Amino acid sequence: MLTYTLEKGHGKSLYAELYEHIREDIRAGRLAAGTRLPSKRTLAANLGVSTVTVENAYAQLIAEGYAESKERSGVFVCAIGAALPPVEASAPVYSELRRDKPLLDLSGGGGEDVPFPFSVWAKTMRAVISEQGKDILKPVDFRGAAELREAIAGHLYRVRGLRVSPEQIVVGAGNEYLYGLLVQLLGRERRYAVEDPGYPKITGIYKANDVAVKHIPLDGEGMSVQALQNSGAEIAHISPAHHFPTGIVMPIRRRSELLAWAYAQPGRYIIEDDYDSELRHTGKPVPPLFSLDTQERVLYLSTFSQTIAPSLRIAYVCLPPKLLMCLRERLSFYTCAVPTFEQYTLARFIDSGDYERHLNRLRKRYRDKRALILSQIEESPLHGRCGVVEENAGTHFLLHLQTSKSDAALKRAAAERGLSVRFLSDYQTRREDTGSMIFNYACLDTARVPEALRILAALTEK
Amino acid sequence: MLTYTLEKGHGKSLYAELYEHIREDIRAGRLAAGTRLPSKRTLAANLGVSTVTVENAYAQLIAEGYAESKERSGVFVCAIGAALPPVEASAPVYSELRRDKPLLDLSGGGGEDVPFPFSVWAKTMRAVISEQGKDILKPVDFRGAAELREAIAGHLYRVRGLRVSPEQIVVGAGNEYLYGLLVQLLGRERRYAVEDPGYPKITGIYKANDVAVKHIPLDGEGMSVQALQNSGAEIAHISPAHHFPTGIVMPIRRRSELLAWAYAQPGRYIIEDDYDSELRHTGKPVPPLFSLDTQERVLYLSTFSQTIAPSLRIAYVCLPPKLLMCLRERLSFYTCAVPTFEQYTLARFIDSGDYERHLNRLRKRYRDKRALILSQIEESPLHGRCGVVEENAGTHFLLHLQTSKSDAALKRAAAERGLSVRFLSDYQTRREDTGSMIFNYACLDTARVPEALRILAALTEK
Numbered sequence: 042m043l044t045y046t047l048e049k050g051h052g053k054s055l056y057a058e059l060y061e062h063i064r065e066d067i068r069a070g071r072l073a074a075g076t077r078l079p080s081k082r083t084l085a086a087n088l089g090v091s092t093v094t095v096e097n098a099y100a101q102l103i104a105e106g107y108a109e110s111k112e113r114s115g116v117f118v119c120a121i122g123a124a125l126p127p128v129e130a131s132a133p134v135y136s137e138l139r140r141d142k143p144l145l146d147l148s149g150g151g152g153e154d155v156p157f158p159f160s161v162w163a164k165t166m167r168a169v170i171s172e173q174g175k176d177i178l179k180p181v182d183f184r185g186a187a188e189l190r191e192a193i194a195g196h197l198y199r200v201r202g203l204r205v206s207p208e209q210i211v212v213g214a215g216n217e218y219l220y221g222l223l224v225q226l227l228g229r230e231r232r233y234a235v236e237d238p239g240y241p242k243i244t245g246i247y248k249a250n251d252v253a254v255k256h257i258p259l260d261g262e263g264m265s266v267q268a269l270q271n272s273g274a275e276i277a278h279i280s281p282a283h284h285f286p287t288g289i290v291m292p293i294r295r296r297s298e299l300l301a302w303a304y305a306q307p308g309r310y311i312i313e314d315d316y317d318s319e320l321r322h323t324g325k326p327v328p329p330l331f332s333l334d335t336q337e338r339v340l341y342l343s344t345f346s347q348t349i350a351p352s353l354r355i356a357y358v359c360l361p362p363k364l365l366m367c368l369r370e371r372l373s374f375y376t377c378a379v380p381t382f383e384q385y386t387l388a389r390f391i392d393s394g395d396y397e398r399h400l401n402r403l404r405k406r407y408r409d410k411r412a413l414i415l416s417q418i419e420e421s422p423l424h425g426r427c428g429v430v431e432e433n434a435g436t437h438f439l440l441h442l443q444t445s446k447s448d449a450a451l452k453r454a455a456a457e458r459g460l461s462v463r464f465l466s467d468y469q470t471r472r473e474d475t476g477s478m479i480f481n482y483a484c485l486d487t488a489r490v491p492e493a494l495r496i497l498a499a500l501t502e503k
Numbered sequence: 504m505l506t507y508t509l510e511k512g513h514g515k516s517l518y519a520e521l522y523e524h525i526r527e528d529i530r531a532g533r534l535a536a537g538t539r540l541p542s543k544r545t546l547a548a549n550l551g552v553s554t555v556t557v558e559n560a561y562a563q564l565i566a567e568g569y570a571e572s573k574e575r576s577g578v579f580v581c582a583i584g585a586a587l588p589p590v591e592a593s594a595p596v597y598s599e600l601r602r603d604k605p606l607l608d609l610s611g612g613g614g615e616d617v618p619f620p621f622s623v624w625a626k627t628m629r630a631v632i633s634e635q636g637k638d639i640l641k642p643v644d645f646r647g648a649a650e651l652r653e654a655i656a657g658h659l660y661r662v663r664g665l666r667v668s669p670e671q672i673v674v675g676a677g678n679e680y681l682y683g684l685l686v687q688l689l690g691r692e693r694r695y696a697v698e699d700p701g702y703p704k705i706t707g708i709y710k711a712n713d714v715a716v717k718h719i720p721l722d723g724e725g726m727s728v729q730a731l732q733n734s735g736a737e738i739a740h741i742s743p744a745h746h747f748p749t750g751i752v753m754p755i756r757r758r759s760e761l762l763a764w765a766y767a768q769p770g771r772y773i774i775e776d777d778y779d780s781e782l783r784h785t786g787k788p789v790p791p792l793f794s795l796d797t798q799e800r801v802l803y804l805s806t807f808s809q810t811i812a813p814s815l816r817i818a819y820v821c822l823p824p825k826l827l828m829c830l831r832e833r834l835s836f837y838t839c840a841v842p843t844f845e846q847y848t849l850a851r852f853i854d855s856g857d858y859e860r861h862l863n864r865l866r867k868r869y870r871d872k873r874a875l876i877l878s879q880i881e882e883s884p885l886h887g888r889c890g891v892v893e894e895n896a897g898t899h900f901l902l903h904l905q906t907s908k909s910d911a912a913l914k915r916a917a918a919e920r921g922l923s924v925r926f927l928s929d930y931q932t933r934r935e936d937t938g939s940m941i942f943n944y945a946c947l948d949t950a951r952v953p954e955a956l957r958i959l960a961a962l963t964e965k
Contacts, residue, residue: 105789106724106754122759159637166632166844175621178812214676214816214840221683225711245836249687251713262568292568297584327567350640352843354676374707378676380845381814382628 043079047088055090056097063098067107067118074120078108144459145489149437149481156406157349161395162386169385177382183373185212185357186384192391193357200319200397203332203341205359211368214378215354216316216344217246222375223340223358224250226368227276227310234274236264238468240285243278243314256470259284263291266298277302278312282327283435285316286468286479296330303338310364315343317435319400320407337361345387347436348400355379355387407436410482414490421494426501429480436483439465442476444501451478451500458496505541509550517552518559525560529569529580536582540570606921607951611899611943618868619811623857624848631847639844645835647674647819648846654853655819662781662859665794665803667821673830676840677816678778678806679708684837685802685820686712688830689738689772696736698726700930702747705740705776718932721746725753728760739764740774744789745897747778748930748941758792765800772826777805779897781862782869799823807849809898810862817841817849869898872944876952883956888963898945901927904938906963913940913962920958 045062047055066072078084081099085092099116102108110116169177184190190207197203213219220243224233233247237256247254255272257264264279277299281291291299303309313330321327331341344356360368377384390396415429418440431438444451448464455462465475478497507524509517528534540546543561547554561578564570572578631639646652652669659665675681682705686695695709699718709716717734719726726741739761743753765771775792783789793803806818822830839846852858877891880902893900906913910926917924927939940959 104752106752106756106758119754119756121756122763154637157640159640162640163632163636167629170625170628174625175616178619178621178624178814180812180814214680215838217837218676218680218840229713242836249834251691290566290568292581294568294581294583296568301584350642351838352640352642354838354840354842372711374704375679376677376813376816378680378816378840380816380842382845383842 043084044087047090056094056101059088059090059094060098060101063102064105064107067102067121072118074118076118077114078116078118080115143456143461145486145493146461147481147485147493148461148463148479149483153484153486155350155483156403158395158399158402161399162349162390165390165393165395166382166386169382169389173385177385179381181377181381181384183369183375183377184208184210185377185379186381186388188388189384190357192388196391196396197359200400201315201329203329203359205331205341209359209362209365210357211360211365212355212357212377212379212384214356215346215351216314216342216356217242218354218378219342219356219358220246221250222372223312223342224252225372226364231276231308232272232274234264234269234272234277236279236284237470238286238465239280241468247278259287259289261289262295263289264295264299266295266302269299269302275306275308276310276312278314280314280316281330282315283317283321285435286437286439286465288431288435288438290327296333300330300334300336300338303334304336309338311339313339313341315341317347319348320404320435331359334361337363340364348396348403349387353383353387355383407483410485410487411438413487414480414482414485417487417490418494421491422498423494423501426498430477437479437481440478440480442478442497442501444476446501448472448474448476454500455496458500460493460496462497505546506549509552518556518563521550521552521556522560522563525564526567526569529564529583534580536580538580539576540578540580542577605918605923607948607955608923609943609947609955610923610925610941611945615946615948617812617945618865620857620861620864623861624811624852627852627855627857628844628848631844631851635847639847641843643839643843643846645831645837645839646670646672647839647841648843648850650850651846652819654850658853658858659821662862663777663791665791665821667793667803671821671824671827672819673822673827674817674819674839674841674846676818677808677813678776678804678818679704680816680840681804681818681820682708683712684834685774685804686714687834688826693738693770694734694736696726696731696734696739698741698746699932700748700927701742703930709740721749721751723751724757725751726757726761728757728764731761731764737768737770738772738774740776742776742778743792744777745779745783747897748899748901748927750893750897750900752789758795762792762796762798762800765796766798771800773801775801775803777803779809781810782866782897793821796823799825802826810858810865811849815845815849817845869945872947872949873900875949876942876944876947879949879952880956883953884960885956885963888960892939899941899943902940902942904940904959904963906938908963910934910936910938916962917958920962922955922958924959 043063045059047058063072078099079087081092081095085095099108103110103116106119107121108116109119187207189212190210193210194205194207197205213222224247229250229252232253232255234255234257235243235247237258244254255274257268257272259265263281263284264277269277279299281296283290299311303311311330315329329341331339339361341359342356345353346356418424418427418429426443428441429438430441448466452462452464463479465477465479466472505525507521509520525534540561541549543554543557547557561570565572565578568581569583570578571581649669651674652672655672656667656669659667675684686709691712691714694715694717696717696719697705697709699720706716717736719730719734721727725743725746726739731739741761743758745752761773765773773792777791791803793801801823803821804818807815808818880886880889880891888905890903891900892903910928914924914926925941927937927941928934
């Protein structure tokens with residue numbers, strides 16, 4: 042007869058304890074396959090528990106396949122195949138990569154928060170909870186909530202002069218998510234051209250999606266059309282409004298040439314990545330390629346990461362009608378990856394005008410910050426030994442240093458002085474020395490810039 | 504001299520209007536490349552506007568590459584390459600696929616809401632906004648917020664008896680997102696085995712990710728190990744806790760055989776998709792394969808879609824330590840795709856005990872609903888001409904109909920009577936007639952079931 046000591050008060054029910062004892066006996070082979078287990082009544086009497094306890098334990102064993110019930114003859118131990126080892130809880134060794142935090146990061150990390158009217162955002166969230174109630178948990182169209190797509194379409198028209206139907210807008214959980222979706226839409230077997238220099242993350246995501254990536258050099262106007270042509274790529278991923286890190290704003294001539302490239306062969310597309318066009322400081326933002334395209338070859342992609350918060354995870358892509366149909370036919374089984382609540386909150390934030398008010402303040406803030414930093418450079422010992430390359434846009438410029446040192450040597454020396462810097466060469470496939478430092482001021486504490494400039498001046502002295 | 508009629512009051516600034524006029528003249532070729540534009544002062548006087556207006560218009564043209572400024576000689580029209588057609592706003596033709604809504608959907612759509620304590624959820628959201636403030640917009644670890652990963656680990660231990668370190672948990676924007684990520688982690692070039700019958704969406708997502716999918720038939724205990732072996736697949740995607748749509752709960756013997764299959768070759772993995780194990784009605788949920796695995800070959804995947812709401816878009820995967828390292832090395836450049844706010848809200852909902860209280864109510868609700876429907880079947884004219892196949896779990900069972908009609912003919916006839924039904928054959932690659940209807944009662948209005956059963960009885964009469 043099976044005999045176990047069952048103890049109450051371990052947070053486990055008696056039946057669970059009994060089940061575990063028998064299970065371990067079966068797994069260890071102490072109860073062989075074919076063995077008949079005692080009747081519920083007998084075992085209950087033996088252990089001094091109720092028959093319900095035994096019944097529940099047997100039911101669990103049967104449910105998991107450790108035992109089976111044969112009508113009118115009882116419960117029998119099953120053959121469980123290869124012996125299963127006892128389960129041990131092993132704590133995995135997982136050591137975080139530790140990075141020492143620099144005193145000042147000129148390349149864009151850390152420092153100040155990006156200004157954002159959190160109280161207005163919180164008020165909007167609360168209003169959505171109160172007014173839309175249970176609807177915030179309802180499913181939406183695979184392209185995203187109609188409310189948000191309409192708000193984005195209105196915003197694009199007011200701020201970018203871009204006319205697009207809300208039907209053409211597809212909302213996704215960040216640019217990264219949408220890049221992956223676009224590969225599924227346009228084809229994984231194709232070659233994708235990216236800008237060189239450019240964001241390494243874009244290349245990283247394409248490679249993780251097993252896409253052949255061609256790095257196309259830029260000239261002063263953006264991606265070289267000749268090099269693009271020679272690469273055999275069919276999809277060109279570009280950021281014509283404001284290229285990172287060079288800051289190039291693509292002139293209309295090059296835009297026209299790129300469209301001509303796309304039109305020259307069926308199946309060629311341009312992914313227009315408009316990641317920070319809303320941060321143009323002066324004048325209207327440059328009109329997107331999407332609005333110049335007459336043959337449905339441009340996909341316009343943008344995000345709220347730069348202007349609200351990366352953790353919001355909302356980006357969108359505007360698709361030409363034919364590609365939209367394609368997406369609907371082949372990929373509309375996907376659920377929209379952004380929670381309904383965030384979509385409603387953002388829609389309301391845009392419709393109320395709060396988003397555009399925030400953008401205006403943000404642009405002014407960055408304009409002022411940039412002007413201050415440019416004057417700090419003029420007053421610094423670097424003055425006369427450096428040049429600023431910038432285009433009145435975004436949150437960074439290039440600081441070209443006159444130096445005989447290599448980029449790598451400067452980076453190392455700067456790091457020793459607590460300064461984290463990146464060079465144009467860090468974003469290029471060919472790591473040639475450039476002397477051009479990325480000066481990203483979005484989160485920079487300007488009070489510490491003079492000291493940083495003194496350090497740079499000392500490092501570049503002959 | 505350029506002369507345009509600029510009109511105020513169109514919601515456009517004067518400079519923008521002037522810029523557009525000149526731009527259109529350049530694009531139409533009326534202003535040829537090399538043409539010198541009038542000086543700002545002259546044009547301003549001619550048009551009766553301020554020089555600032557002209558200056559802004561010129562600046563915009565220069566920024567976009569329509570014109571260029573040459574020092575001390577003025578502003579000149581640039582060559583813009585191939586003529587760009589005028590931009591027209593065309594409304595894309597996008598007609599929604601219309602589906603007539605059936606009177607009663609037995610296959611799982613429409614009907615009642617899944618019960619959820621929305622007021623508790625809303626209270627939790629408000630508490631997170633008030634207490635965590637700006638932190639709800641801060642970035643989190645690529646695996647998700649530590650708070651949520653800890654809450655999930657605690658929940659898995661309490662409810663599933665599964666011991667896993669929060670370090671091993673990776674949060675993603677729904678199962679669909681995680682399937683795509685796992686393909687990137689495990690390899691796109693491999694063969695993936697899925698259950699047949701099974702969820703068509705799983706196959707759809709693997710195919711959209713260009714993965715070779717093998718459909719492996721089930722026997723009474725789940726995926727056939729022999730067929731899996733013969734398929735040459737290296738990754739087996741299974742749902743051992745409760746298979747959809749057959750309802751099979753995989754016995755321990757088959758679990759052990761599948762582990763042995765994985766251990767027999769390096770590079771073999773099991774994706775354990777535990778989509779609704781929390782809805783087991785009686786007894787403890789069956790322990791997952793993940794906790795039996797001693798050689799780091801099982802990935803445990805689960806979601807909050809079934810128990811909270813699909814629109815929440817939060818799922819997670821528990822990875823063995825080696826795969827976690829792999830993910831960190833190769834794919835940690837991805838930002839966690841779930842907004843920080845939803846992560847904090849869910850963490851608090853779990854930690855407070857509200858989630859487990861909800862699960863208990865949900866299980867009771869489904870248990871009662873199932874019992875009612877089973878009694879409705881007994882009292883219906885179908886009684887004696889059908890069989891119920893079910894395993895005390897999930898929100899559906901199979902209703903096997905004794906009929907000479909084909910599944911397709913029954914579906915058509917049912918649809919004519921306003922009844923939407925699906926058969927086991929709808930989830931199989933080989934569409935053999937089964938007579939087995941999926942009876943999904945999660946959202947079903949039970950008041951209408953007797954009528955539905957009368958219709959089915961009439962349709963299956965000889």
